[in-house]
Each structure stands twice: as structure tokens, then as C-alpha cells.
Amino acid sequence: MSVSVVQLQEVRKAYQIGPVVVEALRGVSFDIRSGDYVSIMGPSGCGKSTLLNVLGCLDRPSNGRYLLGGQDTSELDDDRLSFLRGSRLGFIFQSYNLIQQLTVLENIEVPLYYQGLSEAESRRRAGGLAERVGLANRLEHKPFELSGGQQQRVAIARALANDPLILLADEPTGNLDSGSGAEILRLFDELHEQGRTLVMVTHDPGIARRATRTILLRDGLLESDVANEREGASRNA
Amino acid sequence: MFTPAHLRRTLRLAVKSLWLHRLRSFLTMLGIVFGVCSVIAMLAIGEGASFETQEQIKNLGSQNIIVRSVKPPEEQKVSDKSSQGFVLQYGLTYPDLRRLQSSIPGVTVVVPGRILREYVWNISRRVDCEIMGTVPWYPQMRNHPVARGRFFTEKDMEAAANVCVLGAAMAEILFPLGSPLGRDVRVGGSYYRVVGVMEPPAGVAPAAEASSSSKPAAHRMYIPLETARRRFGEILARERSGSIEAERVQLHEVTVKVASREAVMAVADAVKEALERHHKKKDYEIVVPLELLRRAERTRQIFNVVLGSIAAISLLVGGIGIMNIMLATVTERTREIGIRRAMGARRRDIVLQFVVESTLLAGLGGLLGVLLGIGIPWLVTWFANLKTIVTVWSPLLAFTISALVGVVFGLYPARRAAQMDPVEALRHE
Numbered sequence: 001m002s003v004s005v006v007q008l009q010e011v012r013k014a015y016q017i018g019p020v021v022v023e024a025l026r027g028v029s030f031d032i033r034s035g036d037y038v039s040i041m042g043p044s045g046c047g048k049s050t051l052l053n054v055l056g057c058l059d060r061p062s063n064g065r066y067l068l069g070g071q072d073t074s075e076l077d078d079d080r081l082s083f084l085r086g087s088r089l090g091f092i093f094q095s096y097n098l099i100q101q102l103t104v105l106e107n108i109e110v111p112l113y114y115q116g117l118s119e120a121e122s123r124r125r126a127g128g129l130a131e132r133v134g135l136a137n138r139l140e141h142k143p144f145e146l147s148g149g150q151q152q153r154v155a156i157a158r159a160l161a162n163d164p165l166i167l168l169a170d171e172p173t174g175n176l177d178s179g180s181g182a183e184i185l186r187l188f189d190e191l192h193e194q195g196r197t198l199v200m201v202t203h204d205p206g207i208a209r210r211a212t213r214t215i216l217l218r219d220g221l222l223e224s225d226v227a228n229e230r231e232g233a234s235r236n237a
Numbered sequence: 238m239f240t241p242a243h244l245r246r247t248l249r250l251a252v253k254s255l256w257l258h259r260l261r262s263f264l265t266m267l268g269i270v271f272g273v274c275s276v277i278a279m280l281a282i283g284e285g286a287s288f289e290t291q292e293q294i295k296n297l298g299s300q301n302i303i304v305r306s307v308k309p310p311e312e313q314k315v316s317d318k319s320s321q322g323f324v325l326q327y328g329l330t331y332p333d334l335r336r337l338q339s340s341i342p343g344v345t346v347v348v349p350g351r352i353l354r355e356y357v358w359n360i361s362r363r364v365d366c367e368i369m370g371t372v373p374w375y376p377q378m379r380n381h382p383v384a385r386g387r388f389f390t391e392k393d394m395e396a397a398a399n400v401c402v403l404g405a406a407m408a409e410i411l412f413p414l415g416s417p418l419g420r421d422v423r424v425g426g427s428y429y430r431v432v433g434v435m436e437p438p439a440g441v442a443p444a445a446e447a448s449s450s451s452k453p454a455a456h457r458m459y460i461p462l463e464t465a466r467r468r469f470g471e472i473l474a475r476e477r478s479g480s481i482e483a484e485r486v487q488l489h490e491v492t493v494k495v496a497s498r499e500a501v502m503a504v505a506d507a508v509k510e511a512l513e514r515h516h517k518k519k520d521y522e523i524v525v526p527l528e529l530l531r532r533a534e535r536t537r538q539i540f541n542v543v544l545g546s547i548a549a550i551s552l553l554v555g556g557i558g559i560m561n562i563m564l565a566t567v568t569e570r571t572r573e574i575g576i577r578r579a580m581g582a583r584r585r586d587i588v589l590q591f592v593v594e595s596t597l598l599a600g601l602g603g604l605l606g607v608l609l610g611i612g613i614p615w616l617v618t619w620f621a622n623l624k625t626i627v628t629v630w631s632p633l634l635a636f637t638i639s640a641l642v643g644v645v646f647g648l649y650p651a652r653r654a655a656q657m658d659p660v661e662a663l664r665h666e
């Protein structure tokens with residue numbers, strides 16, 4: 001029996017814009033177990049990104065509890081949250097979010113740098129990860145010299161750098177053509193097979209079905225949380 | 238937490254991002270460069286000037302008190318109106334000399350001097366010269382050594398011998414070829430045997446050296462006091478605007494040597510009192526080199542305070558320039574900050590990154606400023622022939638302060654960067 005990596009309990013997130021309070025999340029609860037591959041769907045503005053930011057400790061819930069690996073994150077200070085982001089969580093963004101001045105290798109090294117890895121060890125590990133995502137021959141390139149798909153693969157390598165508990169991807173194929181998108185999704189499938197825990201926000205039901213589980217959000221509330229039957233079929237395809 | 242390896246990598250990162258905006262970094266640096274460079278250069282020039290003054294004053298002897306005869310100002314008008322036969326009598330006398338020597342405790346030696354303005358000739362070469370009639374121990378007393386040959390002796394003095402010691406510059410002019418030693422120079426109708434040549438004096442003639450004569454001569458020749466008395470007498474006739482003006486001055490100058498530096502001021506007061514008692518008019522002046530030295534020291538302190546203020550202002554301006562550029566950088570790199578925060582950077586990592594960058598900027602500016610600041614005094618010495626002294630502490634201090642400016646003025650932009658909300662920063666375009 002696998003353990004819960006993530007436990008959300010009645011999580012709320014409200015934004016105050018002048019006198020108006022916008023509730024992006026209005027009490028969301030669910031667990032994610034180690035090895036889960038979760039897709040999050042829902043109409044625009046329903047709070048998917050907000051949820052992912054909370055999961056990624058980039059944002060704190062205004063109410064409710066979020067336990068990551070059994071630890072209540074609301075008790076942690078900024079330094080501890082930074083540590084969690086760097087060591088337990090891996091982010092993959094729609095717009096890649098690579099640092100433009102740095103090379104592929106240096107971008108992959110960024111999370112390692114903040115965990116205080118030695119230069120040689122960090123270089124070695126980053127090189128291995130670049131190879132893992134098929135960019136071994138692009139180490140010294142700058143992001144703008146790469147295609148969107150390649151950039152997203154750098155971002156995946158970077159997210160994997162510190163061997164995180166969970167990978168969080170917000171519309172990772174949103175900016176990609178179907179070909180490079182498919183490559184990224186294949187990479188996700190592989191990671192899932194290797195036992196990684198993944199959470200992916202998407203608008204595409206076809207993509208969502210590749211996950212083992214799909215969570216549907218509507219107006220800041222969890223509408224449905226279903227296991228995908230086609231999981232096995234999609235994976236073998 | 239911040240290991241040397243960590244710091245080294247942060248430094249490399251800072252170099253990289255500064256290099257990315259080379260021109261901007263360079264222009265920002267200029268503010269610090271000019272601040273630091275002007276401070277070091279000005280200090281060096283000031284230090285050089287004050288060193289020269291102090292050397293000149295020290296040459297007078299910090300244990301000496303120099304009393305000079307001065308023509309009393311009110312008498313000048315009378316003598317102008319008076320007829321040709323009038324002889325103006327003023328200044329220090331031989332009784333004064335004896336009194337100074339015997340009645341003031343703390344006085345060790347007294348050196349009298351008579352100064353005569355004459356032309357000195359070697360065949361057809363001529364030099365306008367102050368002839369100083371004095372005693373054999375004059376060189377030791379005034380810290381002005383003989384370069385070649387010897388000074389005249391007690392024996393020369395007793396015999397009122399016609400011997401002389403030339404100033405370095407006039408020796409060059411009168412005897413451009415070969416040694417002047419053993420040769421003769423002519424003054425009026427008499428010849429003097431050259432027995433020595435003085436060292437060139439350190440620095441130019443200081444203001445204190447401006448003696449009673451209207452304009453100090455550039456050259457000096459030394460003869461025994463006794464010789465001066467016998468050959469030239471005590472009445473000096475001088476032609477001025479058509480009329481002959483005659484003065485009787487026994488001694489133009491008396492140098493009093495005091496046993497210790499501590500006693501100088503007290504002895505100076507005693508000398509003043511002793512002279513006041515016997516002179517109705519103020520026909521003398523008392524120069525105390527030690528006092529001049531102290532005054533020069535004070536002047537230098539004031540100069541340094543003024544310079545320090547200029548330095549502070551220019552570094553402040555440079556610092557504001559750095560802060561301005563760092564604020565722009567932080568805004569420009571908001572997205573990068575968001576990414577780094579999402580990748581595990583703590584607030585202090587972000588602060589360190591930007592502070593190291595601003596400190597590097599200021600430090601490099603400081604370094605360039607130090608190099609320029611050392612180079613400029615060198616050029617000034619080379620082209621303007623002014624003495625300059627770059628003290629060890631001035632580049633060190635200027636550099637340290639400039640680096641500190643980088644830290645202080647980088648701190649606010651860095652803290653602003655660190656306080657940004659990661660989600661907001663990531664959304665920034």
C-alpha cells in the first residue's frame with residue numbers, strides 16, 4: 001500500500017482585490033499517493049493554477065491544511081518552504097521558465113545550486129539528466145537556441161534534479177505543437193512507470209486520460225475525482 | 238551556510254550578469270571610478286605639497302628660533318622724505334646677540350648672520366647673490382650640509398680670510414666647467430677663494446625665508462662674519478629710484494638653537510621679551526619653525542577634512558547611481574527571481590546574489606579608481622613637476638569605502654528582490 005504524499009484538507013484560497021474578495025479555491029480536499037499520475041481539468045478560471053501553486057508551496061492556502069510528505073506546510077517559515085520547493089518539489093511550467101542567460105546545463109543545475117551540491121557533483125548529475133531527456137548534445141546551448149519541446153525537456157530535467165517527491169506541471173504542452181507535446185507526454189509516461197508521482201494541469205481530455213486519475217475542478221470546488229480505465233491501454237500504446 | 242565555494246559561484250554568477258550588460262555596468266562604475274580616483278589624486282597632491290612645506294620648515298630647524306632684522310614700516314616713509322645723507326639705523330645688534338646667548342636659559346648656540354646683496358663675478362659670468370656673513374657652525378645649525386669641499390673654519394673667521402662657500406646653483410652658473418674649489422670669485426674689488434659648495438636646498442625657498450630685503454635672491458654665498466664686517470662695513474648703501482638710501486644694520490639674522498623641542502615656545506617668548514626691552518621700534522621679526530610646522534600640520538588636517546567631504550559626496554553620488562541601476566536590474570529580472578525562488582532559493586540567496594553584484598560593480602569601480610588615482614599623481618609629477626605622495630592608506634581606504642558603498646546601496650534593491658512574491662514574480666513578463 002503506497003503512502004500519501006499530498007494531503008489537502010478543506011483548502012481555501014482567497015484573493016482580495018480592493019474591496020472584492022475572489023475565492024479561487026473554496027474548500028478542496030484530496031490525497032495523492034506515491035506513484036499517482038494525476039491530471040487536473042476544469043474550465044478557465046476555476047482555480048487549477050492556484051491549486052498547483054498551493055501544492056508547490058509557492059502560495060499558502062488562506063484556510064485549511066496542506067500536508068506534504070506528512071508535514072503540515074502552514075507551520076513552516078519561508079526558508080523551510082524554499083527548501084521544500086528546491087528538494088521535494090519539481091515544477092514544469094507552460095512557458096518553460098528557463099533562465100535565458102544560462103546554458104542548458106546551468107539551468108538544470110539551478111535547483112542543485114541552492115541545495116549546496118558541490119560543483120563537480122552538480123555538473124555530473126545535470127549532465128546525466130540532460131542525457132535522460134535526450135539533450136546530451138545541447139549542454140552548452142542557450143534556451144533561445146532550442147525549440148519549445150527541447151526547452152520543455154530542459155525544464156523537466158531541471159524539475160527532476162533533486163529527485164523530488166512530486167512533479168507539478170501546469171499545462172506543460174500548452175505552448176507546444178502536437179508532435180513535441182506527444183514527446184513530453186511520453187516522457188511523463190516513462191517517469192510514471194519509473195514510479196514518480198506526477199500532477200499535471202491540462203485542458204485536453206485526451207491528455208488527461210493518460211493519467212491514472214483525473215480531478216475536475218469547477219468554481220474552486222472539486223467536482224469529480226475519477227480513476228481512468230484506459231490507463232493501462234494508453235500506457236501500452 | 239555560505240561556504241567559500243558557494244560564494245565563488247555567486248561571484249561567477251554576478252560577473253556573468255554584469256558582463257551581459259557591459260556598457261551599463263561600465264557607466265555605472267564610472268561614478269565610483271571618478272570619486273575614488275579624484276580623492277586619491279587630490280590627497281596625493283595635497284600630501285606632496287604639505288610634505289614640501291614641512292621639509293622646508295624642518296630645514297630651518299625645529300629646535301631653532303630665527304630672529305631677523307626688519308625695516309620698521311613707519312621709518313620707511315621718513316627715510317623717503319629725508320635727504321641723501323640720512324642713514325637709517327635698525328635691526329639686531331651685537332649686544333642683542335650677546336644678551337640672547339647669555340641671559341636666556343635653554344639657549345645652546347646662537348648663530349649670527351649678515352646679509353649683503355651683491356653681484357658675484359667669475360671673469361665675465363655674473364650672479365645676483367645674497368652674501369651671508371656667518372659663523373663656521375652655520376651648516377649644522379640649519380641642516381644645510383656642504384656638498385663638496387668644506388665650510389669655512391674658526392681660523393678663517395679669526396683671520397677674516399677671504400674665503401667663500403657657494404650655493405649649488407650659483408656654482409653651476411659661475412663654473413659651468415670643472416670644479417670651483419680652489420678658484421676665486423670677485424665681489425666688488427676683492428677676491429674670495431672658493432673652499433666649498435653647498436647641497437642644493439630641499440624644496441624651493443619657503444615663505445619664511447623671505448628676508449628683510451625687498452626680494453630674496455635666488456643664490457647665496459657664505460663668507461665668515463668677520464670678513465663681511467671688515468670688507469663691507471656696517472653701512473649699506475643702496476640705490477633706489479634715483480636717490481641713494483643708506484642703512485646701518487649690524488646683524489640681519491640671528492638663529493637661536495634651543496636645547497630641546499619642548500622648550501622652544503618658552504624660549505621664543507623669552508627672546509621676544511629680551512628684544513622688546515631693548516628695541517623701541519619693532520625692527521625685528523621672530524620666526525619659530527616649530528610653530529610654522531604645527532600650523533602647516535593644522536592646514537593639512539583641514540585640507541584632509543575638506544577632501545574627505547568631497548570624497549563622501551562623490552561616493553554617495555556613485556552609490557545612488559549603483560542603487561538606481563540595481564533597482565532597474567531587479568525589475569528587469571523579476572521573472573528570473575521568481576524562477577530561482579521556485580527552484581529553492583531562499584530570500585537570503587536572492588539578497589546575496591544582488592548584493593554581490595552591486596558590491597562587485599562598486600569594487601571594480603573602486604579598483605579602477607585606485608589605478609587611475611595612483612596614475613594621475615604620477616602624471617602630475619611628470620608634467621607639472623609637482624611633488625605628490627600616494628600614501629598607502631589612501632587607496633586602501635578609498636577602495637574599502639567604495640566596496641562598502643556597493644554593499645549599502647545594493648542592499649535595498651536586493652531586499653526588494655527577495656521580498657517579491659514568487660507567484661507574482663513568475664507571472665511577470
Ligand SMILES: Nc1ncnc2c1ncn2[C@@H]1O[C@H](COP(=O)(O)OP(=O)(O)OP(=O)(O)O)[C@@H](O)[C@H]1O
Nearest residue numbers: 015017022023024043044045046047048049050051
Ligand atoms: N494573484 C491573484 N489575484 C487575484 N485574483 C487571482 C490571482 N490569481 C488568480 N486569481 C483568480 O483566481 C481564479 C483562479 O485562477 P487560476 O489562475 O487558478 O485559474 P486557472 O484554472 O488556472 O485558469 P486557466 O485555465 O485560464 O489557467 C481566477 O478567477 C483568477 O482571477
Ligand SMILES: [Mg+2]
Nearest residue numbers: 048049050170
Ligand atoms: Mg492556469
